[in-house]
Amino acid sequence: xxxxxxxxxxxxxxxxxxxxxGLFLLLPIFSPYALELAGSTPTNIGVALGIxxxxxxxxxxxFGLLSDKIGRKQxxxxxxxxxxxxxxxxxxxxxxxxxxxxxxxxxAGAIGSTVIALIADLTQEKNRTKSMAILGISIAxxxxxxxxxxxxxxxxxxxxxxxxxxxxxxxxxxxxxxGVIPTPSRSISTTQGKLSTLFKMALTEPELLRFxxxxxxxxxxxxxxxxxxxxxxxxxxxxxxxHQWIFYFVILLxxxxxxxxxxxxxxxxxxxxxxxxSAIAIMGFAQLGLAYWTNQLFGLGISLLLFFIGxxxxxxxxxxxxxxxxxxxxxxxxxxxxxxxxFFGIFIGGSxxxxxxxxxxxxxxxxxxxxxxxxxxxxxxxxxNPVPRNTVTLKIGAVDSTDTQQxxxxxxxxxxxxxxxxxxxxGIAYLKVDPNQFNEKDLLDxxxxxx
Numbered sequence: 001x002x003x004x005x006x007x008x009x010x011x012x013x014x015x016x017x018x019x020x021x022g023l024f025l026l027l028p029i030f031s032p033y034a035l036e037l038a039g040s041t042p043t044n045i046g047v048a049l050g051i052x053x054x055x056x057x058x059x060x061x062x063f064g065l066l067s068d069k070i071g072r073k074q075x076x077x078x079x080x081x082x083x084x085x086x087x088x089x090x091x092x093x094x095x096x097x098x099x100x101x102x103x104x105x106x107x108a109g110a111i112g113s114t115v116i117a118l119i120a121d122l123t124q125e126k127n128r129t130k131s132m133a134i135l136g137i138s139i140a141x142x143x144x145x146x147x148x149x150x151x152x153x154x155x156x157x158x159x160x161x162x163x164x165x166x167x168x169x170x171x172x173x174x175x176x177x178x179g180v181i182p183t184p185s186r187s188i189s190t191t192q193g194k195l196s197t198l199f200k201m202a203l204t205e206p207e208l209l210r211f212x213x214x215x216x217x218x219x220x221x222x223x224x225x226x227x228x229x230x231x232x233x234x235x236x237x238x239x240x241x242x243h244q245w246i247f248y249f250v251i252l253l254x255x256x257x258x259x260x261x262x263x264x265x266x267x268x269x270x271x272x273x274x275x276x277x278s279a280i281a282i283m284g285f286a287q288l289g290l291a292y293w294t295n296q297l298f299g300l301g302i303s304l305l306l307f308f309i310g311x312x313x314x315x316x317x318x319x320x321x322x323x324x325x326x327x328x329x330x331x332x333x334x335x336x337x338x339x340x341x342x343f344f345g346i347f348i349g350g351s352x353x354x355x356x357x358x359x360x361x362x363x364x365x366x367x368x369x370x371x372x373x374x375x376x377x378x379x380x381x382x383x384x385n386p387v388p389r390n391t392v393t394l395k396i397g398a399v400d401s402t403d404t405q406q407x408x409x410x411x412x413x414x415x416x417x418x419x420x421x422x423x424x425x426x427g428i429a430y431l432k433v434d435p436n437q438f439n440e441k442d443l444l445d446x447x448x449x450x451x
Contacts, residue, residue, distance in 0.1 A: 001127045004182065008122035009131045011176040015076070016115050017138035018173055019083065022106070022166040023052060023346075024146035027226040028244060029154045029162075032234055040096045046227050046354015048100045053223070053346025055107030060343065061336045064113035072118040072184070076177055079111030084170030091163035102163070107343070113336045121184040136319060140312075144256070148249045155242035203337070210380050211322045212338055214280075216345035217376045218314055221283065221369045223349030225290075225307070228357055228365055237297050251301060255308035263316055273385040276317055280380060283310035284373030291366035324386055392431040394443065396422070414442050 001009070026049065034045040067075040083106050090102025116135070123131045153162055203209065233239040239247060266275040286307035293299025319338075326334035356365045396407060404422045411420045411431060416438030422429045431443075 001123070001130055005123045005127055005131070007180060008182055009119055009134050011180045012115050012119050013135045013138040015080075015173045015176060016112065016135060017142040018169045019109075019111070020139055021142040021146050022083075022087070022169065024143050025150045025153070025162055025166075026159075027223070028147055028150045028230050028248060029159065031227055031230050033154070033159045034096060034099065035231075037096045037099065038094060041354075042227075042358030043351075043354045044096050044100065046224075046350045046352070046357065048096060048103055048350075049227060049354070050223055050347040050350020051100055052103045052107035053219070053343040053348075053350065055104050056110045056112075056343035057340040057347065059108050059110035060113050060340045063110050064117060064336050067114040067117060072114055072121060073177060073181075075114045076111045076118070077174065079109035079114070080170050080173050080177070082106070082109035084109075084167050087163045087167035087170065091160045091167065106166070110343075112339050116335065118181075118184070122182060132319070136316065140316070143315075144252050147252060148245050151242055151245040151248075205325070205334075207325045207383060208322060208334055208337075210383055211318055211325070212341040213379055214314070214376050215318055215338060216341040216348070217372050218283075218311065218318075219342050219345035220349035220352070221287070221372060222311065223346045224353030224356075224365055224369060225349075227350060227353035228362055229304075231357075232294065232300075232362075236295055247301070251304050251308060254305050255312050258309050259312040259316070263313060270385060272317065272321070273383055275313060276321075276383070277377065277380060279310040279313035279317075280373055280377045281310075282306050283314070284370045284377065286310065287366045287370035287373060291363045291370070294363060294366075321386055387434050387436070390433050390435045390438075392433050392438070392443070394429040394431060395427060396429050397427040410446065414446060415439060 030049055031045055034040050034048060063075050063079060086102045086105025086107075086109070088102075089105060090099050093099050093102060116132075119131050119135065150162075153165070157165070230244065233244050233247065262275060266272045283306075286303045289299060289303030289306065293303055322334060322338050352368075353365055356362070356368070394411075407422055407429065408420050411417055411429060416434045416436070417431055418434060419432040420429060
């Protein structure tokens with residue numbers, strides 16, 4: 001990556017991660033705090049925790065589409081302002097409904113798909129994978145750091161102070177957006193065809209649907225877990241919020257130490273499907289362990305370790321899998337649906353977890369999560385082991401609509417070509433290829449025969 005690309009990708013990754021950092025910060029500390037708020041019940045505590053995901057899910061796709069019309073930075077600015085306003089509302093609130101309003105406003109600033117689109121605008125095709133890897137690392141780091149430092153920050157500045165910290169992060173992000181990140185000369189879009197057609201393509205592909213349902217179930221389980229876990233650690237094991245960070249640190253560090261080598265091994269040996277399905281099963285088994293060992297700290301810790309091993313494997317694999325599987329012509333639409341499914345899962349998990357907690361069904365929460373993990377395993381079982389895929393860019397010169405169709409059909413006949421999208425005005429063809437079957441000599445022969 002050149003200096004221009006680094007100056008774009010790293011600050012954008014920081015903006016993206018700071019938003020998720022604010023989301024993850026509340027997971028291990030919010031439930032005990034919310035119990036003390038006026039008007040608080042277990043059910044609306046769950047709603048307050050999950051409402052962020054609902055408004056994210058609602059606005060993610062419209063904001064992404066609107067960014068194509070009025071510009072990426074304008075939409076990111078709007079999203080950051082909404083997040084900042086929501087943070088201030090939540091910081092000033094002493095009633096649970098004020099927190100719910102603030103969280104809803106925070107989530108309404110749904111800029112994830114727009115940030116990814118801006119990264120695509122400002123990077124070369126050959127460096128796109130590296131850019132997404134930097135984004136993925138920043139997300140993983142924000143999750144790890146936030147879960148560990150949240151109890152420490154809570155002891156220092158309290159939940160209100162954390163919301164003020166989120167508001168300050170908005171100012172910091174706006175400074176990066178306009179002071180550091182370049183402005184693209186134009187938005188580079190590979191979208192062709194009607195929006196209804198793109199949605200149909202993304203919603204009728206079985207593999208994509210499995211991943212969308214999977215990320216929704218995974219984040220529903222995660223959010224439901226953190227509705228109950230902080231309260232359990234405090235009430236059953238006398239671990240105050242200020243000391244829970246040690247417990248989370250040990251669990252998360254151990255899970256990453258186990259998960260990362262397994263992910264590398266599965267990629268190298270092309271055993272992704274086996275590891276993916278095993279991770280779902282491990283997550284479900286861990287939920288049963290949590291139900292059984294609710295009153296035993298050692299058993300609870302082992303179960304959480306297993307849960308986060310499975311969670312980290314799936315969280316790292318899923319974006320890569322859906323990016324590889326999505327047809328090139330509707331990749332952006334597919335990623336938008338995937339992101340909305342993820343945040344909708346957060347809302348379902350928070351609301352459902354709060355409802356179960358309010359009715360005294362604490363163990364039922366874990367049993368229900370295990371059931372949904374089993375359901376996901378059944379849905380995911382027919383998935384195929386992903387084949388290695390590379391993207392090849394071919395300059396074909398300006399072509400009209402008739403030539404575009406002919407070029408597409410001819411290129412798809414080449415050995416190892418999995419998908420083709422042609423940008424007629426730019427005179428560029430993007431080929432998704434299987435590197436084990438694709439031969440560049442065939443492409444050279446095609447170019448010579450097309451002249």
